[in-house]
Amino acid sequence: MISYEKLFIYSVIPFVLIGAFLVNAMTNKEEDSVSTATKEGITFTCEQDEYNGQMVPATVVNKPKSQTQTTIISWKPENYYFGEKWSPEERCKEVAKRFQRIHNRDGLKYVVAEVDTWVPDRDVNVVCAVKNENAVCNEDDLLFTLEGKDNPNEVLRDLINRRQFPSKEPVLVRGEKKPETFAEGKRVYYDMSEILIDEESEEPAF
Secondary structure, eight states, rough: OOOOHHHHHHHHHHHHHHHHHHHHHHHHHHHOOOOOOOOGGOOEEEEEEEEEEEEEEEEEEEEETTTTEEEEOOTTOOOOOOOOOOSSHHHHHHHHHHHHHHHHTTSSSEEEEEOSSTTSSSSEEEEEEEEEEOOOOOOGGGGEEEEEOOOHHHHHHBOOOOOTEEEEEEOOOOOOOOOTTTTOOOEEEEEEETOOOOOOOOOOOO
16 A cells, blocks of 8 residues: 555655756856846857858857946957858857856956866867966967967957957066067967946036
C-alpha cells in the first residue's frame, strides 16, 4: 500500500520540475539580453547605423542621463575579417554583451588589438577591452578574434568609430626603438573613457 507521504511526494515532483525549468529559462533569457542595466545605467546594445546609404548592425553605448547613443563599431557587410560562422548581426549582439560584462566589472577604458595569452601552441590575434595601457589581454577581456592574415591594427582602425575615440600609442622607454608594425609590438589604444561619462545635459536658461 502506498503511504500518503509517498503520494504527496509523487504529486509535488512535477511542480518542482516545472519550477526548475521556468527558473532556468528566465536565467538564460537574462544572460542573452544585451541591455541589462549596469552601474550608472550605461548599456551596450546592438542597433542599426547608416553606412554608405544602407543600414548595418552597430554595437552602441547608451547613456540614460544624457539620453545619448554612440556607435562604437559598425559591422559593415563587406568586411572579410571574420569567418562565416557568425553573421554581422550575431557578432554585433555578442560583442555588445562582452562590452557590457567588461564595463560592469570596471575593466573598460581602452580598446586595443593584441595577441591572445590563453590559446596554447599558437598565437591568435584578438581585440580586447582593457583598463590600462600595456595591460595583458586575458580571455575575460576578449571582444572578438581576428583572421591571422590581416593586420590587427588596420582591422580595428577600420571597424571602430574613430571620430569618437581618440587613439594613442604607449609612451616609449628612453632609448627604446619605436615599433613600426604589429609584429614588432606596435599597439594602438582607443580611449573610451570620455564617451562613458554620462551627465545630464543642462537646461537652457530663460
